[in-house]
Amino acid sequence: MKDFIDSIKARDLAARNAFQILLLYPGVQAYLWYKAANYLYKRGLRFLPEWIMYVVRSSLNIEIHPAAKIGKRLFIDHGTGLVIGATAVVGDDVTIYHGVTLGAVGKGAVPGAKRHPTVEDGVVIGAGAKILGDITLGKGCYVGANAVVRKDVPPGATAVGVPAVTKK
Amino acid sequence: MKDFIDSIKARDLAARNAFQILLLYPGVQAYLWYKAANYLYKRGLRFLPEWIMYVVRSSLNIEIHPAAKIGKRLFIDHGTGLVIGATAVVGDDVTIYHGVTLGAVGKGAVPGAKRHPTVEDGVVIGAGAKILGDITLGKGCYVGANAVVRKDVPPGATAVGVPAVTKK
């Protein structure tokens, strides 16, 4: 737990101490509840972990399917509107901002097949980005705000959408 | 109700049974509350249906104006951040993901005039898409994630924004 808290202080200038982080960071609370729900899910329970994450979504507005596989020290910053699907895989030391979706493409999904993204270690995903389908965001890559990503992103690369154009 | 539940099972691989869907699907709950609020609204009440939808928004984070006209079997998947405006019209068997807005353009709106979109039967709207103004999404069309749509989309067509570009 201590290295998790320390990693957040290193990633957020507004973080002050462990007490404040545990009580006031919805993304930290959601991640810890996910850990509990995922533990129950792996032991074969279904409704209870789904209900836990439903309550988390209602109170913290962060939606993580209990079946998702998430590594260590995930930092969800702000978090509002985050959706992580059932077959998503997330590595260690990932940072995800609010409004991000790790989602499915919808068409042609096969029951049991992996339909959500894999996010490797150290990836940073900007606010509002939508990562869709069984694709891979490579180690340490960066995805810009509001980007729509439907293909693999190589390790260390940057994937961005089109910035706004200004007209007089 | 049964064909509504069945239609959701057909549209979401994570759906398991009617019990789970009714208790754990915020989009289903919001749609049913909208039905009640819209019933009251059509009978001339204003504050009560608006308050119902205010509570729904606070607890489920899905915002539907009680005056909106919505058809049968709307499936709101995830739903967080959804906003449907007062003069929006939505047909049957529509699927809308989280973060979508059926909104107004803001400038030049006339009181009483229709200022929100019409969404015809069977349309699918991806996460984060913003549909703005009194435009029509034609029958069975598809709108991609984070797309900004301000013109009519013909029936069966696909409207998408620009996907992210990857740089090394």
Place this chain on the structure above:
Amino acid sequence: MKDFIDSIKARDLAARNAFQILLLYPGVQAYLWYKAANYLYKRGLRFLPEWIMYVVRSSLNIEIHPAAKIGKRLFIDHGTGLVIGATAVVGDDVTIYHGVTLGAVGKGAVPGAKRHPTVEDGVVIGAGAKILGDITLGKGCYVGANAVVRKDVPPGATAVGVPAVTKK
């Protein structure tokens, strides 16, 4: 307070009276709570104002850091998913729709430095737009839905992303 309520009636066709606006407009409630939290913050308190805004975020789904500097008559319409960072500065008579972020860029931030945007008087920011870094949105400018803005926008200008393209 009266000119605040009047300014909202002028900006939202669905607004009916002060009673409805104060009880049913989450953006109005969040703004008033921010005023209280910011008052405490300026007097040197930290945890209490942060906790107030944590509760506001949980119940209204609007996240405003108590240290942000916000002027008069801010109208947050709908508001779901809004994030306003600690060093953001917002002028008078600004209108911000739901899903907007006034955020930091993340890389290279220096403790104590201003890392969030300045938004001048009368600006309108459309739903889902992400305004990132220590940039300035000039007086009376307009930012379109889902636009990603990382450079200054001159006064009176319009900054928009790329609208969706329709394919048959």
